[in-house]
Amino acid sequence: MTDLRDLYQEVILDHGKSPRNFGLLETKTSDAHGHNPLCGDTVTIYIEVDGTLIKDVTFEGKGCAISIASASLMTDILKGKQITEAQNLFDLFHSMVSEDSKDIDSYTQTEDLEKLNVLAGVRNYPMRVKCATLPWHAFNAAIAKGSKEVTTE
Ligand code: ZN
Numbered sequence: 001m002t003d004l005r006d007l008y009q010e011v012i013l014d015h016g017k018s019p020r021n022f023g024l025l026e027t028k029t030s031d032a033h034g035h036n037p038l039c040g041d042t043v044t045i046y047i048e049v050d051g052t053l054i055k056d057v058t059f060e061g062k063g064c065a066i067s068i069a070s071a072s073l074m075t076d077i078l079k080g081k082q083i084t085e086a087q088n089l090f091d092l093f094h095s096m097v098s099e100d101s102k103d104i105d106s107y108t109q110t111e112d113l114e115k116l117n118v119l120a121g122v123r124n125y126p127m128r129v130k131c132a133t134l135p136w137h138a139f140n141a142a143i144a145k146g147s148k149e150v151t152t153e
Helices: 002-017 065-078 083-098 111-124 126-151
Strands: 030-036 041-050 053-062
Touching: 002 065, 002 111, 030 126, 041 065, 041 126, 053 065, 053 083, 053 126, 065 083, 065 111, 065 126, 083 111, 083 126, 111 126
Parallel strands: none
Antiparallel strands: 030 041, 041 053
């Protein structure tokens, strides 16, 4: 178990140090900003959506290793997904990091959830849950903003 925790720690540090999909997305169709005042994390999520398909996701931001690693993992996973799949993953991820009664093994059936599982340890640190979920909330806001823009046209 300690080995596994070390591995998770390594993945978080790796993503925190060299985040994937970091930077402005020139082809973005929407974006949203998120702020976690408890920790000082800020993140901006850029998305390129075509119909119901998330073609691309990138982010910019500053914050702790957890928030950056979470944004990095999230953008990696959500690229190429359907919006409904992304929302489903957010629900699962949210309960993964906040419900300590749940058995961790029930979340490891898919490759995506296995990747997100490295962040499941934050459930023991309530302050950190907001760091881990911040990018997801910003992503949701970007999706909501994007679809609002489409419907008012
Ligand atoms: Zn943080």
